[in-house]
Amino acid sequence: xxxxxxxxxxxxxxxxxxxxxxxxxxxxxxxxxxxxxxxxxxxxxxxxxxxxxxxxxxxxxxxxxxxxxxxxxxxxxxxxxxxxxxxxxxxxxxxxxxxxxxxxxxxxxxxxxxxxxxxxxxxxxxxxxxxxxxxxxxxxx
Numbered sequence: 001x002x003x004x005x006x007x008x009x010x011x012x013x014x015x016x017x018x019x020x021x022x023x024x025x026x027x028x029x030x031x032x033x034x035x036x037x038x039x040x041x042x043x044x045x046x047x048x049x050x051x052x053x054x055x056x057x058x059x060x061x062x063x064x065x066x067x068x069x070x071x072x073x074x075x076x077x078x079x080x081x082x083x084x085x086x087x088x089x090x091x092x093x094x095x096x097x098x099x100x101x102x103x104x105x106x107x108x109x110x111x112x113x114x115x116x117x118x119x120x121x122x123x124x125x126x127x128x129x130x131x132x133x134x135x136x137x138x139x140x141x
Contacts, residue, residue: 019132
């Protein structure tokens with residue numbers, strides 16, 4: 001008999017990680033591997049720091065140019081794309097890890113509740129059987 005405190009799977013509850021298809025074959029496997037490695041590399045604050053330093057090297061010629069078009073291009077192409085992109089990716093990673101923790105917690109709660117409900121249903125079935133037997137005994141007297 002499964003106890004409510006056991007951390008086991010329940011046939012009616014699927015963990016969110018089980019829904020993700022991680023099986024890739026051939027070139028798709030390589031593409032997935034490469035995309036994950038690049039994303040994990042670019043989505044770090046260290047990458048943002050490196051891009052910020054690169055961005056600072058581009059700043060002196062922009063200041064000397066006195067051109068609005070060069071400033072717009074500098075802000076759009078270097079600041080927004082190079083510096084903010086890794087920072088946004090770091091934020092997304094933080095949010096994703098929070099969502100995964102919540103999904104795991106929700107899964108444990110659902111598994112607990114489903115197991116508890118199964119135990120309650122077994123108990124009700126046993127009580128019903130006992131009541132039927134008691135009713136039969138009282139009729140026979």
